[in-house]
Amino acid sequence: MGDVKHEGPLLRLEGITKAYPGVLANDSVSFELRVGEVHALLGENGAGKSTLMGILYGLQRADAGRVLFGDEEVAIAEPRDAMALGVAYVQQHFSLIPTLSVAENLVLALRFGGRRISLRDGAATVRELSARYGLGVEPDVAVERLSVGEQQRAELLKALAREPRVLILDEPSSLLSPDEVQRLGTVIRRLAAEGMGVILIAHKLDEVLAVVDRITVLRRGRNVRTLVRAQATRELLGELMIGDLAARVDQQRAPRAAAGDDVLEALDVSVGGDRGQTAVDGVSLALRRGEILGVAGLQGSGQVELVEALAGVRPLTGGVIRMDGRDIGALGVRARRRLGIGHIPADRRRGGLVGDLTIAENLTLPVAGERPFSRFGVIRRAAVNDHAVELIERFGVRTPGPAVAVAALSGGNQQKVVIARELWRQPSVVLACYPTWGLDFAAAAAVHEELQRQRDAGAAVLLASMDLDELLGIADRIVVMQGGRVAGEVDADAAGAEEIGLLMGGAAR
Amino acid sequence: MRLLRTRQGTLVAVGVPILSVALALVVVGVLLAANGSDPVAAYRSMVSAAFGSTFALSTTIIKTLPRLLPALGIALALRAGLWNVGAEGQIYVGALAAAGVALFGPVVAFPIAAGLALLAAAAAGAAWGAIPGALRARRGISEVITSLMLVYVAIHLTNYLVEGPWLASGSTFPATDPVPIELRLPIIWTGTLLNAGALVVLGVTVVVAFVLGRTVFGLQLRAIGANDRASRVAGLSVGWVTVAAMAASGALAGLAGGIEVLGARGRLIEGFSPGYGFEAIAIALLGRLNPLGIVGAALLFGALDAGGAGLQTTAEGVSSAIVPITEGLAVVFVLIGLGIVEMLNRRREARAMLAGSQSSERAVTHDSVAGPVVEA
Numbered sequence: 105m106g107d108v109k110h111e112g113p114l115l116r117l118e119g120i121t122k123a124y125p126g127v128l129a130n131d132s133v134s135f136e137l138r139v140g141e142v143h144a145l146l147g148e149n150g151a152g153k154s155t156l157m158g159i160l161y162g163l164q165r166a167d168a169g170r171v172l173f174g175d176e177e178v179a180i181a182e183p184r185d186a187m188a189l190g191v192a193y194v195q196q197h198f199s200l201i202p203t204l205s206v207a208e209n210l211v212l213a214l215r216f217g218g219r220r221i222s223l224r225d226g227a228a229t230v231r232e233l234s235a236r237y238g239l240g241v242e243p244d245v246a247v248e249r250l251s252v253g254e255q256q257r258a259e260l261l262k263a264l265a266r267e268p269r270v271l272i273l274d275e276p277s278s279l280l281s282p283d284e285v286q287r288l289g290t291v292i293r294r295l296a297a298e299g300m301g302v303i304l305i306a307h308k309l310d311e312v313l314a315v316v317d318r319i320t321v322l323r324r325g326r327n328v329r330t331l332v333r334a335q336a337t338r339e340l341l342g343e344l345m346i347g348d349l350a351a352r353v354d355q356q357r358a359p360r361a362a363a364g365d366d367v368l369e370a371l372d373v374s375v376g377g378d379r380g381q382t383a384v385d386g387v388s389l390a391l392r393r394g395e396i397l398g399v400a401g402l403q404g405s406g407q408v409e410l411v412e413a414l415a416g417v418r419p420l421t422g423g424v425i426r427m428d429g430r431d432i433g434a435l436g437v438r439a440r441r442r443l444g445i446g447h448i449p450a451d452r453r454r455g456g457l458v459g460d461l462t463i464a465e466n467l468t469l470p471v472a473g474e475r476p477f478s479r480f481g482v483i484r485r486a487a488v489n490d491h492a493v494e495l496i497e498r499f500g501v502r503t504p505g506p507a508v509a510v511a512a513l514s515g516g517n518q519q520k521v522v523i524a525r526e527l528w529r530q531p532s533v534v535l536a537c538y539p540t541w542g543l544d545f546a547a548a549a550a551v552h553e554e555l556q557r558q559r560d561a562g563a564a565v566l567l568a569s570m571d572l573d574e575l576l577g578i579a580d581r582i583v584v585m586q587g588g589r590v591a592g593e594v595d596a597d598a599a600g601a602e603e604i605g606l607l608m609g610g611a612a613r
Numbered sequence: 614m615r616l617l618r619t620r621q622g623t624l625v626a627v628g629v630p631i632l633s634v635a636l637a638l639v640v641v642g643v644l645l646a647a648n649g650s651d652p653v654a655a656y657r658s659m660v661s662a663a664f665g666s667t668f669a670l671s672t673t674i675i676k677t678l679p680r681l682l683p684a685l686g687i688a689l690a691l692r693a694g695l696w697n698v699g700a701e702g703q704i705y706v707g708a709l710a711a712a713g714v715a716l717f718g719p720v721v722a723f724p725i726a727a728g729l730a731l732l733a734a735a736a737a738g739a740a741w742g743a744i745p746g747a748l749r750a751r752r753g754i755s756e757v758i759t760s761l762m763l764v765y766v767a768i769h770l771t772n773y774l775v776e777g778p779w780l781a782s783g784s785t786f787p788a789t790d791p792v793p794i795e796l797r798l799p800i801i802w803t804g805t806l807l808n809a810g811a812l813v814v815l816g817v818t819v820v821v822a823f824v825l826g827r828t829v830f831g832l833q834l835r836a837i838g839a840n841d842r843a844s845r846v847a848g849l850s851v852g853w854v855t856v857a858a859m860a861a862s863g864a865l866a867g868l869a870g871g872i873e874v875l876g877a878r879g880r881l882i883e884g885f886s887p888g889y890g891f892e893a894i895a896i897a898l899l900g901r902l903n904p905l906g907i908v909g910a911a912l913l914f915g916a917l918d919a920g921g922a923g924l925q926t927t928a929e930g931v932s933s934a935i936v937p938i939t940e941g942l943a944v945v946f947v948l949i950g951l952g953i954v955e956m957l958n959r960r961r962e963a964r965a966m967l968a969g970s971q972s973s974e975r976a977v978t979h980d981s982v983a984g985p986v987v988e989a
Contacts, residue, residue: 415846417845417846436848436850437845437846437847437848438848438849438850441848447846449843449846454840454842454843455842455843455846456843456846457840457843458835458836458839458840458843458844459839459840460835460839460840461832461835461836461839465832465836468832469832469833469836469844469847469849470847470848470849472829472832472833473829478828478829481828481829481830482827482828482829483827483828483829483832485827525847
């Protein structure tokens with residue numbers, strides 16, 4: 105990226121320290137952003153990236169340290185102050201109102217920032233920015249009708265309308281397909297070329313390497329190193345980010361196990377979606393003993409609905425599901441669990457766990473009616489507690505004890521609770537939908553290890569994911585879904601991410 | 614439903630209701646003073662009528678009983694995420710069933726006869742509650758509407774029976790004949806009118822607390838109330854638990870109706886419940902869906918009722934209408950208070966989240982801030 109003019113610093117954070125009870129989220133962290141620079145802030149979950157950016161954006165106050173714009177120290181007490189200084193923050197979750205159009209969302213957002221413009225001007229701004237940066241966003245379309253990628257570009261557009269000097273993008277690629285990521289990269293480069301400073305919060309190395317000028321790596325709240333693009337390699341960054349855990353990445357790929365018989369078969373399965381659409385349209389696939397079948401796809405490709413149908417949560421609208429040759433399509437969730445199906449649902453908080461209940465209660469929820477957990481309908485607390493203590497230990501859930509509400513756990517630990525509950529009895533079929541979504545590296549690695557352990561113990565594992573690295577890393581075979589259908593099947597050993605990517609996006613694009 | 618989340622500190626759980634009641638009393642006091650009455654004298658006469666003597670105390674308890682069981686039932690349903698607003702109707706069908714057993718049932722000795730009548734009352738209430746539960750479970754019809762509509766069916770059915778076929782012979786007052794002595798709940802506190810129904814209510818209260826906290830059914834009920842989706846994934850039969858929770862809720866209200874017939878009233882009287890089943894909703898909320906809290910809230914309502922009756926006889930020019938005003942205000946303040954607590958919690962959660970040791974908890978942590986929120 106030699107075309108960048110390295111002018112003086114646009115922004116400097118110096119010696120930022122921020123403590124939360126029990127954690128030093130930022131320990132004297134420094135960060136510099138130059139004019140026209142794309143600067144990635146890299147680090148694992150909990151490394152302190154978001155805290156640092158929160159301080160810059162006025163969401164938190166630092167305990168110590170200075171924020172300088174140019175050479176001038178500034179006080180940022182709340183987001184308004186940051187906005188006034190020209191900082192825009194595009195957060196991971198969208199803050200768009202689904203029923204309103206893009207232009208209406210823009211007008212509303214600007215009004216919040218104290219600027220009143222008419223709807224017509226708003227629409228004009230949308231068109232102009234969209235054309236200038238190639239965002240491809242129409243002003244009059246309701247946000248709910250946009251794809252995830254389009255919503256994100258609408259969100260970006262909203263930030264750009266404020267004409268920021270500094271743009272913070274938090275994990276912008278997490279929900280995007282490969283070609284949408286590329287498109288976003290192009291937009292980011294153009295913004296930088298116009299002199300904007302762009303901070304990219306990320307943990308996906310490849311995407312970062314493709315667009316940045318410099319990279320600052322944080323680990324456990326501290327600066328590890330700041331390097332320029334030319335010095336950075338994937339391996340080096342991985343090592344800087346996660347330290348000694350890096351060794352585990354390379355070993356992850358175990359030799360492929362010899363797959364056994366079909367355990368679970370879906371034949372021409374169709375399933376309805378939440379909005380009455382046909383979410384899965386005539387899908388056939390088979391899970392084999394001792395094999396991880398990857399199901400690749402983007403959001404809305406029908407993966408979630410397919411997994412839910414296999415688990416018995418969602419009714420079939422057509423087709424047959426067989427387990428060990430027996431038609432189980434009409435069985436409920438509980439009956440399928442008894443047959444040995446474990447299900448790690450897509451959204452652990454809404455679909456997996458009951459946040460208000462304790463860890464022990466969540467762990468025993470599916471089996472509460474069985475001995476030894478209850479007798480004559482009365483729960484035996486000691487048995488429930490012992491069971492929880494054992495699973496907490498076995499699956500490495502970090503918690504003060506089994507009586508803690510699961511809502512109080514971190515995402516990784518919540519997922520461990522789900523996994524413990526689903527896998528402790530060695531099910532013969534494991535259905536895992538986005539099991540590492542939102543987890544940091546170590547937590548995701550633990551999930552992968554557990555799935556592989558199940559596979560090696562003879563289970564038939566289905567892993568639905570949007571993350572190609574994950575699928576290529578641990579799946580033995582990969583089926584690609586697109587628009588509710590199977591778009592193709594590739595062997596994970598030979599498969600290039602490109603081919604899957606094309607299939608996922610619908611090869612026509 | 615977030616307001617009713619039970620995962621809150623004890624300070625909030627106890628402090629908010631107590632503060633709310635205090636605030637309601639202050640507001641009513643100001644109203645009284647503005648009207649030229651002496652609030653201190655009014656409150657003093659209320660306290661005296663509710664607690665001032667053995668008889669006053671027993672009156673408070675008697676007035677508490679028909680409110681407590683329906684409130685427990687409503688709380689039970691709410692813990693499962695269901696609004697049983699039809700307790701009033703379930704009270705009436707329970708009373709009808711008890712009176713039916715009294716009038717037409719087999720002639721047996723006391724505890725058995727009364728027990729049969731109370732069982733019938735609970736069963737009738739359960740059926741009345743199960744109907745909205747089943748409609749909700751099978752067809753997705755809102756239990757709020759159906760349970761409320763069934764209230765009027767029950768009341769008018771009662772009216773029809775006590776004015777017609779079940780009317781005491783030779784009487785024009787719409788009530789049945791007195792319940793035979795084998796079914797009467799005996800007085801358990803000499804010198805007062807407190808009957809054995811109090812013991813039944815006490816026992817049932819303990820059972821409800823036990824069921825909620827210590828049984829598989831209670832766990833399933835709390836699970837579907839907190840997250841029905843996750844419960845379904847875990848293999849729970851959400852439909853069955855829905856019907857069972859509504860039935861249990863109705864059974865408690867029905868039992869209250871039966872106890873009124875066999876105890877305090879001694880017969881089935883048209884319009885005997887002045888809205889206990891509706892007040893019970895307020896009591897359940899004031900008691901924060903916690904059995905112990907509900908006992909406290911029901912006692913408060915019972916005392917206000919007893920005190921209000923005393924008010925009319927002692928305090929000059931003070932209407933007993935201040936009682937429902939106080940009750941209503943207390944509940945409104947509780948909801949406002951919990952709303953404020955919830956808002957503060959959310960704000961803190963949102964900040965903590967943005968602060969983000971959990972920044973990449975995408976699908977997971979954001980349900981409290983995602984959705985229609987404009988970037989601030």
